[in-house]
Amino acid sequence: MSHVTEPRGWASQPLLERESEILAIHRAVDDLCGITDTGPAARRGGVLTFAGSAGIGKTTLLAEARRHAAERNCTVLFARGGEQEKQVPFHVMRQLIQPAFAAMTEAERHEVLGTWYNIVAPALGLTAAPEVPTAPDPQGVRDGLD
Numbered sequence: 001m002s003h004v005t006e007p008r009g010w011a012s013q014p015l016l017e018r019e020s021e022i023l024a025i026h027r028a029v030d031d032l033c034g035i036t037d038t039g040p041a042a043r044r045g046g047v048l049t050f051a052g053s054a055g056i057g058k059t060t061l062l063a064e065a066r067r068h069a070a071e072r073n074c075t076v077l078f079a080r081g082g083e084q085e086k087q088v089p090f091h092v093m094r095q096l097i098q099p100a101f102a103a104m105t106e107a108e109r110h111e112v113l114g115t116w117y118n119i120v121a122p123a124l125g126l127t128a129a130p131e132v133p134t135a136p137d138p139q140g141v142r143d144g145l146d
């Protein structure tokens with residue numbers, strides 16, 4: 001399983017001058033959970049992006065998004081792309097969903113993946129690599145993940 005290093009200190013130190021970004025995060029997560037000031041509402045999905053130069057605080061804001069979502073009892077999937085792992089097939093997808101699958105029993109994995117099990121499970125590293133290594137068919141894995 002991939003481990004991602006969390007930025008240290010973000011939770012214990014106040015985030016300076018990020019009120020509007022934090023408000024945007026909290027609103028987006030609350031929309032996703034169907035929580036409004038006036039009570040329950042329809043759930044609304046969306047995409048929130050943060051861009052900026054290195055060290056400006058993007059990772060810290062993402063950590064806050066995860067913290068807030070976890071506080072709302074959301075299932076939080078997290079992955080991080082890196083220059084070094086560009087060539088590793090399905091690296092980000094593995095990070096994203098492997099922890100959820102790893103927490104399941106083998107029977108549950110079979111149930112979730114159904115007939116795609118034999119294609120998707122090895123690509124996600126959920127089963128031992130085949131004795132004769134073969135590259136997964138990328139389209140097959142994509143279809144299975146869909």
Ligand SMILES: Nc1ncnc2c1ncn2[C@@H]1O[C@H](COP(=O)(O)OP(=O)(O)O)[C@@H](O)[C@H]1O
Nearest residue numbers: 007010014015016018054055056057058059060
């Ligand atoms: N709003 C903020 N107030 C105080 N410290 C911050 C804030 N945002 C980030 N930091 C600190 O600045 C450093 C860099 O932040 P980070 O989120 O890793 O930046 P980025 O991901 O954009 O490169 C970290 O040590 C983080 O704790």
Ligand SMILES: [Mg+2]
Nearest residue numbers: 055058059060
């Ligand atoms: Mg960062």
